[in-house]
Amino acid sequence: MPELSKIPWPFLILSFISILCALYVVTSNSPIRSVLALILTFFSISAHYVMLNAQFLAIVNLIVYAGAIMVLFLFVLMLLNLNKETEPLKSNKWLIGAAVSAGLLLLVFTASIQTSSEHIMRHPEAGTGLVKSLGKVLFTDYLVPFELSGILFLAAMVGAVMLGKRDAANESDTEITGREEV
Amino acid sequence: MKPDSIFHTVEISHYIYLSCVLFCIGLFGVLFRRNAIVLLMCIELMLNAVNLLFTAFSSYMGDSSGQLFVFFVMVVAAAEAAVGLAILVMMFRNTRTTDVSFLSNLKG
Numbered sequence: 027m028p029e030l031s032k033i034p035w036p037f038l039i040l041s042f043i044s045i046l047c048a049l050y051v052v053t054s055n056s057p058i059r060s061v062l063a064l065i066l067t068f069f070s071i072s073a074h075y076v077m078l079n080a081q082f083l084a085i086v087n088l089i090v091y092a093g094a095i096m097v098l099f100l101f102v103l104m105l106l107n108l109n110k111e112t113e114p115l116k117s118n119k120w121l122i123g124a125a126v127s128a129g130l131l132l133l134v135f136t137a138s139i140q141t142s143s144e145h146i147m148r149h150p151e152a153g154t155g156l157v158k159s160l161g162k163v164l165f166t167d168y169l170v171p172f173e174l175s176g177i178l179f180l181a182a183m184v185g186a187v188m189l190g191k192r193d194a195a196n197e198s199d200t201e202i203t204g205r206e207e208v
Numbered sequence: 209m210k211p212d213s214i215f216h217t218v219e220i221s222h223y224i225y226l227s228c229v230l231f232c233i234g235l236f237g238v239l240f241r242r243n244a245i246v247l248l249m250c251i252e253l254m255l256n257a258v259n260l261l262f263t264a265f266s267s268y269m270g271d272s273s274g275q276l277f278v279f280f281v282m283v284v285a286a287a288e289a290a291v292g293l294a295i296l297v298m299m300f301r302n303t304r305t306t307d308v309s310f311l312s313n314l315k316g
Contacts, residue, residue: 037218041226048230048253052237057245064249067230071256074226077218078267083275087259090282095252095289102293103245106300124239128232135228139221154272155263163272164279175283182287189294192301 036077044070061099068092080155223264230257244299244306248292255285 047067051060068091075084153159164172230253237250259278266274296306303310 033222034218037222041222044226045229045233048233051246051249051253052233052241057243060246060249064253067253068256071260074223074260075263078223078263080263080267080275083263083278086279086282090286091252091256095286098289098293099245099249102297106297106306121240124236127239128236131235132228132232135232136225139224139228154267154270155275159272160275164276167273168276171280175280178283178287182290186290186294189291189298 037074040070040073040077043067044074057103058100061096061103065092065096068096075155078155079153082155082157082160220264220268223260227257227261227264230254230260242307242309244296244308245293247308248289248296252285252289255281 044067047063047070050063051067054060054063068087072084072087072092075081075087234250234254234257237253238247241247241250259281262274262278262281266272266278299311300306
């Protein structure tokens with residue numbers, strides 16, 4: 027493990043924020059608090075992107091993740107009124123099993139990093155994270171995956187609409203009778 | 209100390225450790241929690257850990273391809289969140305709960 031005193035303090039602070047918020051996401055009982063902590067985690071990861079000279083990615087991460095996806099989560103939570111504090115947690119058996127398996131995975135990761143002999147010390151190069159260089163690579167080398175991701179979005183949109191639609195039998199049961207009562 | 213030199217002393221192994229820890233926290237959440245919406249959030253957390261690692265390697269190597277992969281991961285994450293939340297709404301409509309342990313009909 028690297029010595030803590032050698033690590034620069036901006037990196038340390040941001041890492042502590044992101045790890046603490048991630049732990050809160052996992053352990054909090056209320057889903058709304060989980061969503062808010064996850065948004066904080068995304069903010070700190072965006073700050074990491076800025077430190078890595080990936081400015082465009084930092085902005086996109088904020089807009090797409092913290093702005094769009096997390097708002098979608100919040101909408102679903104509030105529309106379904108899911109913010110119950112009393113989520114039945116899994117038993118202690120599950121807690122121990124999950125903790126042991128996640129800890130073992132972390133152990134394997136750290137062991138494999140420590141045995142890798144080459145330590146890259148090169149500093150982040152400026153310019154790779156700017157819109158100009160990213161766009162040049164995206165529209166030359168990765169044009170086909172770019173178009174395919176458009177098709178994937180279309181399929182996901184159609185799928186979400188189809189899944190979210192009420193079927194006719196259900197609708198006649200609940201919604202129309204509900205309206206008549208009102 | 210110049211502001212540049214602060215950032216240049218961060219080794220890439222620090223970023224690797226950080227993203228490993230975030231990934232393992234997300235994995236723990238997926239295994240432990242029962243609320244389906246929290247499970248989806250933990251998956252987003254794991255995807256973000258991978259994104260951070262991609263970006264770290266990409267900018268330390270001076271190669272833009274890694275950051276483009278982050279875009280594609282974001283595309284997949286957005287599609288996954290949309291479809292996953294639609295499935296969750298449908299599940300809530302049928303069972304009035306978001307507890308994934310109620311979805312054991314296929315267990316046999």
